[in-house]
Amino acid sequence: METLTAAILPQTIRQRPANSHKGTYGRVTLVGGNRNFGGAILMASAAAVYAGAGLVTTITDASNQSSLHARLPEAMFADMRQTTQLTDLVAGADVVVIGPGLGTDDAALATLQQVFQTVTAQQTLVVDGSAITLVAQHHLTLPAVPLVLTPHQMEWQRLSGIAIADQTPERNRAAANQLNATVVVKSHRTQIYTPTGSFQNPLGTPAQATGGMGDTLAGMVGGFLAQFSDHQDAVLAAVYTHSAIAEALAASQYVVLPHQIIDALPQYMHDHQAH
C-alpha cells in the first residue's frame, strides 16, 4: 500500500491549455438530493464547479431548484422526476456522480437503475452515499463502465460484506478487484483501491468529521475526473486535495465546514498545479 504525497498534485493538475473552452474541461452530471437531503447534492455540485469542471448539471428533487441557484448559479438544474431529460443529461455527460442525498426509497432506486442502464463505457460513473447502500440492499449489478465508488466504512461494509473491523487492505483490495472498480474507502485515513494500486491518504483531520464532507469529496472526484485524463491520478489527487485543504483550514478552526473546502479549491489547485 503506497502512501500518497503532494507529488500527486502537479502530476495530475495540468496547466490549462491556452486554446481551450469549457468543453475541454468536461461535462459532469450529478444526480441526488431528495426533498430531505438537498444540501448534499448542492455541496457535491459546488465541489465539481469549483474544482474546474467545464459544465455542471444537477439532477435533483424539484424542491431544491431555488437553493441550488441561490448558492450556485453556475450549475444547471434538472428535475429528477423527468426521466427522459435525466436520461439525456446522463448520456451527454463525461462523468456522472450519483448518490449524494439520493436517499434509499423506491424513487431513488428507480433513478439509480435508470442511471445504471444509461451510462456507457465511454463515461465514468462515481457512485456515492445512499446509491452505495441501494446497490448493497437490492443486490444491484454495477454497470460495466469505468467505476469509482466512494463509500465510508459502513457503506463499504454493506457493499463488500466486510465488517468494519475486518476491513484490512488485503480484503479491501480483493473486494475492489471483484467489483472491477476504483474504491475510495473513506475514514480518518482514507484508502484508495484503483485497478492497478492501493493507496493510503496520509492526511485528514478530525475537524472535517461533519455532515457533508463525503458529498463534497464525491463532487470533487467528479470534477477531477472530468478534467484530468489519468483517472487513477484524478481520484488520488481529489482525495489528497480534499484532506489537504481541510488540514490547512483546521489550523485555525475547530470544525471545517464542507463549503469552506469548496471555496478554497480554486486557489489550492492553482498553487499545486503542474509547472
Place this chain on the structure above:
Amino acid sequence: METLTAAILPQTIRQRPANSHKGTYGRVTLVGGNRNFGGAILMASAAAVYAGAGLVTTITDASNQSSLHARLPEAMFADMRQTTQLTDLVAGADVVVIGPGLGTDDAALATLQQVFQTVTAQQTLVVDGSAITLVAQHHLTLPAVPLVLTPHQMEWQRLSGIAIADQTPERNRAAANQLNATVVVKSHRTQIYTPTGSFQNPLGTPAQATGGMGDTLAGMVGGFLAQFSDHQDAVLAAVYTHSAIAEALAASQYVVLPHQIIDALPQYMHDHQAH
C-alpha cells in the same frame, strides 16, 4: 453563585481525537420555524453545525426548506408536518432542540407534545423560545429526560411564575430544582442553574440585543451538548462562548448580528480548546 471564567472553555472543548468520524460528534435534531419564524430555526441550526455537531437535522415548516439549504447545505431538512418522520428523527438524535421559531398555535403545541412523548432518558432535550411559552400556557409536564431550558426573563416568568423583578438567584435556584432541569435565564448577565451549581455569565454586550440571539444560543447549546460529555460544562461553555464572541465583535460593531457569531464559532473554539 459562581462567576464563569474563560477556564470553562479548555475544560470543555476537547481536542478532537484523530480516529473519529461525524458520529463521534453527535446527532442534533432541531425542531422549530413555522411559516413566520423560519429564520429562527435556520440560525439555531447553523449554530449547531458551526459549533461542530456531527450531523444536524432541521425539522421545520415546509416553506423553510429552500432558505435553509441556501444558507446551510450542511443541515438535513424534514417537514414538521410529517409526524412519523419527525418521531424517527427525534428518536435517533443525541440532542433535541425544540422551540426556535416554533410559534404557539395548535400545530406547534401538537409538535411539542409529540417530541415530549418521544424523547428518552438517553437523550438531552433543549427547550427554547416559544416551546417554553407553550409549556407554561398549557401546563405541560416536562419529560423525565436530561433537560436544558433556555428562557429569557419573560419566558422564565411564564414558566416559573416568578415575576422578572423577583427573579433572585435563590428563587431561580429553587424553581430550577423543582423543574429538575438545567435552566439558562437569559439577560444582559445570563444566569445558569445546573443540577449541581449556579453560575453567572460575566460577559455580554448590549450590541447583542437583537432578534435571533437567543435562537443562536439554543443551537450552540445543542451543538456543545452533542460533543462534550460533561453536560453542565457544555451548557456553561456555550453560554460563555456566545457572549465572548459577541463582545469581540462589538469592539468594532454597534450591533452584532447572530449570523456573525455563528460564522466566528469555528475559529473561536479552535483558539480556546483544551491543549
Place this chain on the structure above:
Amino acid sequence: METLTAAILPQTIRQRPANSHKGTYGRVTLVGGNRNFGGAILMASAAAVYAGAGLVTTITDASNQSSLHARLPEAMFADMRQTTQLTDLVAGADVVVIGPGLGTDDAALATLQQVFQTVTAQQTLVVDGSAITLVAQHHLTLPAVPLVLTPHQMEWQRLSGIAIADQTPERNRAAANQLNATVVVKSHRTQIYTPTGSFQNPLGTPAQATGGMGDTLAGMVGGFLAQFSDHQDAVLAAVYTHSAIAEALAASQYVVLPHQIIDALPQYMHDHQAH
C-alpha cells in the same frame, strides 16, 4: 437651510445602555415587496436590522419568504395578504415602514389604507416609494401620526404638486408644513424638512445612483427611529450615514450596491456613536 455635519452622528447614535434587551431597541414592521419588487423590501428590512433595530418583521408577498430568510434570517416574515396578522403586527410596532416595492395596484392600495387606519399617534410611520405614489394618485389622507415621508424628486412632485424644477427650499418647506410631516426629498443632495428645521445633506455620490438605494435608506430611517428618541435627529443621522458610507465605498468602487451599505452599517455606527 442648515447643512448637516458629522456632528449629527454622535448627537444621535447613543451608546447602548449595558442593562438592555432587544425590546430596548424597538420593533420595526416593514410592509412592501409585491411579487415583482421583493428585493426592495428585503433591502429595507436588512437595513433596519443592520442599523440595530431590536426586532424586525417583514410583511410582504408570500413569494418573498424564501429569499428573505436566505438573506436575512434575523427578520420575521408575514404574508401581506393575511390582513388580521398584518393589523396585529402593525399595531405592535414602534415604527412602521411602508412602501418599498409595494407597487401601486389595488392590493397595494388596500394594504396601504389598512396600515393608515391601524397606526396611532404613539407610533412613527415612514412612507416610502410606491406608497407615496399611491397617496398622490388616490388623494389619500395621511394619518395623524408622527410621519416621515421619503420621496425622490418625482414622487415629491406627485405628492406635493410642485414640479421638480420648482422644488425650492421655500416651496418644499411650505408643502412639508401642510403635510404635517418630516419630508426627506431624495436627490444627489438630499434635503430634509422636519417640523422645526430644514436641512441639506452635503454628502452623496453618483456611485449610489442605482436601484435599491432608496429602499435601503427607508429601512435605515426606520431602524434609527426605533432606537433614537429624538426623531428629527434620527432621520437626519440616517440620511447622513447612508451617504457617508456610500462615499467611503465609492472611494474604490464605480458603483455602490445597496447591500454593501447595509453590510457596513454596524461598523460605521460603532465608529460614530456618542462617547
Place this chain on the structure above:
Amino acid sequence: METLTAAILPQTIRQRPANSHKGTYGRVTLVGGNRNFGGAILMASAAAVYAGAGLVTTITDASNQSSLHARLPEAMFADMRQTTQLTDLVAGADVVVIGPGLGTDDAALATLQQVFQTVTAQQTLVVDGSAITLVAQHHLTLPAVPLVLTPHQMEWQRLSGIAIADQTPERNRAAANQLNATVVVKSHRTQIYTPTGSFQNPLGTPAQATGGMGDTLAGMVGGFLAQFSDHQDAVLAAVYTHSAIAEALAASQYVVLPHQIIDALPQYMHDHQAH
C-alpha cells in the same frame, strides 16, 4: 483587425456626473432563464447591476424568483409567461438582453419573437446564447434596431453558416455586415465586429473556461451599453473588462467563477475610469 488595449477603458468608462440619478445610468431588461437554466439569467442580471446599470429588471421563469432575490435583491423580477408585462418592460428599457438560459423550446421561441416585435430603433438589443440558436434554427429575421450579438463559435457557426474552422476575420466581417449588427465572437481570443471596425481581444485565460462566463459577459455588455453613449466602445470595454478581471483572478486561481468576475466589477471599473 485592431487589437484592443487598456486604453478602451478610460475612453469608455466616464466619470459619473455629480448631479445624476439612477435614470441617468439606464434601464436594462434581461430576458432568459427557463426552469433549467435559471442560473444563467441570474449571472447576467448581476453583471448588469454590478457594472453600474441604473435599473435592472429580470424577466424569467417564475421558479427563479426566489434565487434571483436571494442573490440579487437589487434586481426587479417579472414572470416570463406574463406577456403584457413582458412587453411593457421590454418597451420601457434602454437596453434589452435576451438569451441567457432562455432555452430553445416553443415557449422560448414565442418569447424571443415577442421581444423582436417590441424593440424599437431607440433601444439596443443584445442577443445571446440560446436566442442566437433560435434565430438560426427558425431563420428568424433580426429586428431593425441597434443590435449586439454575442455568440460563441458554435453559435456563430449556426447563425452565420461559417464552420468554426472557417471563421476567418474576413468571413466574420462580411457576415456581421450582412446582419447589420455588432458581433462578439467569443473564444479564447474573442473578436468583435462593430459597424465600423474589427477588433481582437488580446486577453483571456483558460481559467475562465467554465459555465456561465458567456452569460456574465452578456449582462456586462448590457450594463455598459446602458451607461456609455458610444456603443462600439461600450461593447469593446465590456469584453476587455471581462477578460482583464478574469486574468487578474487567474493569477491565484485554477478556475475563475463567473460570480467572482461580477463581484470584482465595481472596483475594476473605478480603477480604470476616465480621469
